[in-house]
Amino acid sequence: FHHFVVKGQKCMSKAKLHGKTVIVTGSNTGIGKTTAIDLAKRGARVILACRCKQRGETALQEVRNESGSNQVVFMQLDLGSLKSVRSFAETFLKSEPRLDILINNAGICMQGQTEDGFGLMFGVNHLGHFLLTNLLLDRLKECGPSRIVNVSSMAHNFGKIDFDCLNSHKTLGFGTSSYRVFQVYCDSKLCNVLFNHELAKRLQGTSVTCYTLHPGAISSDLGRNTSSVLHVVLKPVTTFFFKNTIQGCQTTLHCALQEGIEHLSGRYFSNCTVRELYAKAKDDAAAKKLWEISERFCGLP
Numbered sequence: 001f002h003h004f005v006v007k008g009q010k011c012m013s014k015a016k017l018h019g020k021t022v023i024v025t026g027s028n029t030g031i032g033k034t035t036a037i038d039l040a041k042r043g044a045r046v047i048l049a050c051r052c053k054q055r056g057e058t059a060l061q062e063v064r065n066e067s068g069s070n071q072v073v074f075m076q077l078d079l080g081s082l083k084s085v086r087s088f089a090e091t092f093l094k095s096e097p098r099l100d101i102l103i104n105n106a107g108i109c110m111q112g113q114t115e116d117g118f119g120l121m122f123g124v125n126h127l128g129h130f131l132l133t134n135l136l137l138d139r140l141k142e143c144g145p146s147r148i149v150n151v152s153s154m155a156h157n158f159g160k161i162d163f164d165c166l167n168s169h170k171t172l173g174f175g176t177s178s179y180r181v182f183q184v185y186c187d188s189k190l191c192n193v194l195f196n197h198e199l200a201k202r203l204q205g206t207s208v209t210c211y212t213l214h215p216g217a218i219s220s221d222l223g224r225n226t227s228s229v230l231h232v233v234l235k236p237v238t239t240f241f242f243k244n245t246i247q248g249c250q251t252t253l254h255c256a257l258q259e260g261i262e263h264l265s266g267r268y269f270s271n272c273t274v275r276e277l278y279a280k281a282k283d284d285a286a287a288k289k290l291w292e293i294s295e296r297f298c299g300l301p
């Protein structure tokens with residue numbers, strides 16, 4: 001019930017972000033765009049990391065207009081292409097001296113393959129963000145205290161990862177009797193939580209902390225790729241019953257900005273509150289395995 005109609009907690013941080021730089025992936029629409037507007041209003045330099053140039057540039061104007069800030073930049077990033085992720089990171093590191101907050105927000109719920117031959121939801125929701133984070137980690141460390149926010153979902157509770165399948169077929173959910181889109185989405189969101197768990201361990205002793213979260217059930221564009229008929233039918237229902245994107249970005253903002261939560265690095269939040277994870281979502285062995293497979297897939301040392 002809480003995830004749907006109850007408006008929920010607001011991020012209480014009054015942090016101002018002048019002189020700070022933030023990247024928000026998938027910020028041309030939905031929760032990402034609203035997050036970017038809030039951060040720009042606080043004075044941050046905000047990098048809109050979006051895959052489509054035209055949609056990114058339209059969003060750039062909207063975010064600038066709504067925030068009243070000209071410290072907003074669009075940079076192209078297609079998380080479904082490891083080449084694009086590398087090229088984004090290279091351009092960013094050359095042109096921007098700081099990185100204070102990285103918000104891995106982009107997500108997709110759709111069947112398909114990336115250009116590197118990975119399952120689309122594994123590739124975009126997890127692997128692209130995995131590589132991006134690793135490529136930007138040194139800059140985050142240099143600028144610490146800094147944060148990484150991984151937008152997951154309560155859907156991770158229904159996820160399961162078949163590592164043998166992932167190893168041999170580069171996808172989640174392959175080989176099941178039918179490729180069920182929602183199941184694979186849940187699997188990819190479990191990857192987000194396990195990634196965050198292992199990342200926090202590796203960040204211990206540095207000035208970088210990381211958090212993962214469920215934003216709530218939010219009326220956004222997420223369902224647009226599932227089925228156009230279903231989307232048209234469901235959109236008015238979700239608009240009425242689900243939270244809007246302003247409510248939907250509060251937990252992301254909490255994780256990015258709230259003072260005094262550094263000791264909660266690696267934890268999972270919902271409704272601006274830390275929540276306990278089920279055992280499978282903080283399974284050390286699974287998180288390590290996912291990290292190692294992801295490193296190999298990305299060609300990281």
Ligand SMILES: NC(=O)c1ccc[n+]([C@@H]2O[C@H](COP(=O)([O-])OP(=O)(O)OC[C@H]3O[C@@H](n4cnc5c(N)ncnc54)[C@H](OP(=O)(O)O)[C@@H]3O)[C@@H](O)[C@H]2O)c1
Nearest residue numbers: 026030031051078079080105106107153217218220221222
């Ligand atoms: N809405 C909910 O109820 C809900 C619930 C739980 C979790 N979440 C999570 O919240 C996050 C934001 O979702 P949302 O609801 O705001 O969805 P949304 O409105 O569909 O926005 C998703 C964003 O991700 C971008 N994206 C998709 N594929 C990409 C790629 N290959 N490279 C770069 N960007 C890509 C989209 O860009 P395009 O416009 O180019 O497609 C869009 O900007 C997602 O991680 C989602 O899983 C949402």
